[in-house]
Amino acid sequence: MSDPRIIVALxxxxxxxxxxxxxxxxxTWCRVKVGKELFTAAGPHLIEKLMGKGFEVFLDLKFHDIPGTVANACRAAVALGVWMINVHALGGRRMLSAAREAVPPDSTKLIAVTLLTSMEQCDLDExxxxxxxxxxxxxxxxLTQDCGLDGVVCSPREAAELREVMGPGFCLVTxxxxxADASLDDQKRVSSPRQAIQNGADYLVIGRPITQASDPVSMLRRLNDEIDEVRNSS
Incomplete structure (x- = not known):
């Protein structure tokens, strides 16, 4: 498939x-995500190896710092040749705008984290x-769209209304x-692949259901088939 919708969380x-x-x-069946733990342990050399195997990489480091520092970090990430990077929207307008200026629009996708899917109302209240x-x-x-970024990370439960509000060209990563039969682990605001796609998500980040499956290849195929079924029926 030319634009795989599943991003496997490594x-x-x-x-x-x-x-x-x-x-x-x-x-050709998935992209991969490298987050803080793995990147801290293995560094840019792993990114090179993954790209050498043909994988497009989402570097999930959620940059959140003063604008100049985030801009420099984004430039360094773009230089690695990754497919997508993210910043944290709670960094505010100046930080988001600095990140956008640092990342050429026709290169690496630049998205922002809205609210971590582990967070609930009690966390916000606290x-x-x-x-x-x-x-x-x-x-x-x-705010992220107004600053010119390509999209956001959001819960699949929030994707439907965001798709309606943000329009078709804004990338939603869930x-x-x-x-349906998997453990929720530490996620709170969750959904099935079918529901996420129906709600308007562009890309689905899926970790343990694939990485800890007895047969990861079969699980990946099953999930891709489910996604294709939804997309072909719409």
């Missing part, structure tokens, strides 16, 4: 685990953030995607 403690799994996967998760996500998504 949430592993070292490069050996990540490379062992990706050796079984077809890069932090003193006004509004429920739905309102906060929409506010941050509108973690917290689980097959």
């Amino acid at each position: 949430d592993f403690p070292n490069a050996e685990y990540a490379l062992s799994l990706t050796a079984k996967l077809d890069p 932090l003193g953030v006004n509004g429920d998760p739905h309102d906060v996500v929409q506010r941050l998504a509108l 973690p917290g995607v689980r097959p």
Whole structure:
């Protein structure tokens, strides 16, 4: 497939685990995500290896710092040749705009995290953030779009309204995607792949249901078939 919709989260403690799994996967069937734990352990060399195997990489480091520091970090990530990077929308307008200026629009995709899918209303209340998760996500998504970024990370449950509000050209990346029969783990605002696509998500970040499956290849195929079924019926 020319534009695989599944991004496999390589949430592993070292490069050996990540490379062992990706050796079984077809890069035309998925992209891969490298987050803080794995990148801290393995660094840019792993990114090079994954891209050498044909995988497009989402570097999920959620940059959140003063504008100049985030801009420089984004430039360094773009220089690695990754497919997508993200920043945290709670960094505010100046930080988001600095990131946009640092990343050429025709190169690496630049998206922003709205609200972590592990967070619930009680977390927002404790932090003193006004509004429920739905309102906060929409506010941050509108800010991100206004700053010219390519899209946001959001819960699949929020994707439907965001798609309606943000329009068809805005990229929605949804973690917290689980097959109907899978454990929720530490995610709170979750959905099935079918529902996420029906809600307007462009890309689904899926980790443990694939990486810890007894047969990751079969699970990936099953999920892709489910996505194709939804897209072909729409």
